[in-house]
Amino acid sequence: MINVVASEWLKLRSLRSTYYVLASTLSALVLSGFAAFSISHYFDTKGAGGELVGTGLSFSADIPPILFGMLGVLAISGEYGTGMIRLTLTTVRRPWMLLLAKVSVVATVAAVAGQVLAFATYFTAQAVVAGRPIGASFAEPGILTEVLATGAGSAVAAVTGLALATILRSTPGALIALVALMPAPAGVERFLPAPWNDWTGSLTIASLTRQLAGVPDAGAFGPALAAAVLASYVVIAFLTAALAITRRDA
Structure with missing residues (x-):
């Protein structure tokens, strides 16, 4: 298993898309900095009473999950596109082990990068x-x-993207599904009555991350339930992808 993980780490490092995605996450930093500047300017000119900056994370909270989800997609979709996945599965006889190695590597990279981005x-x-x-x-x-909770959300998003690419076996399809599904709960909540709208809107990864940290008014769930939902995302994503990669020909 250690050798498989090392191999997947080497693959991820060799992909140019990995560095493009990680560089793109800086857009969240720029957006938060610009928002903080705008609010600070309002405070200087009109005094207290406007929006607070706080940690600054809320202004760009929806960006990292999508970008780290893309990291997960691109970590495996290219292998399906080139057919290299066949060689990989010939070397690693147990598909679930290959998937577990990819999940471990992608989740770790996303968690570390997401945490660095959060502190920055x-x-x-x-x-x-x-x-x-x-x-x-x-x-x-x-x-x-x-x-600190941001790193966990980034890891969950990366695993979700990896699972979508494994199931769909298509880079464009997985990216479209990712972009459509990530904000979907927030869109659906508009058409639901209370309290279903609050619960549904609280299911986005960005919202769950803030609820995990106990941020006031971040959503309908407490930290424990938010952690359970995030964990269920990972488990469901992994099991569904494992079923797909095991039962279908690569």
Whole structure:
């Protein structure tokens, strides 16, 4: 298993798309910095009463899950496109083991990169705020937890993307499905009555990540239930993808 994981790590590092996706995550940093600047300018000109910057993570919360989901898609979809997956499955006799190795590598990379991005976003926002009473300090309850929870959400998104690509075996199809499914709960909630709308809208990975950290008004779930839902995403994604890669010819 260790050799399979090492092989998958080498594959992921050799893909140019990996670096493109990771570079694209900086767009979240730029967006949060711009939002923090705009709110700070409003505070300077009109005083208190406007929106708070807080950690700065909420302004770009929907971007990392989609981008890290793309990382998961591209980690395996290229092998289906080139037919290399056949050689891989010939070498690794147990398809579920191959999938587990890919999940381990992709989830780890996404978690680390997502966590680095979260800290960078937080410190950028606080640097822009520059001591104004609209930011957030790690000394405040729940602030560090909110930043730390981002890595978990990034990992879940990457596993979801990997599962979609394994099931669909198509890069365009998996990317379209990813972009459509990620914000789907937030769109569906508009057509549902209470309390179903609140529960449905709370099912996005971005929202669940904030609920996991216990951010007030982030959604209808508490931290424990949010953690359970995120874990269920990973389990369902892995089992469905494992079933697809095991029962179908590569």
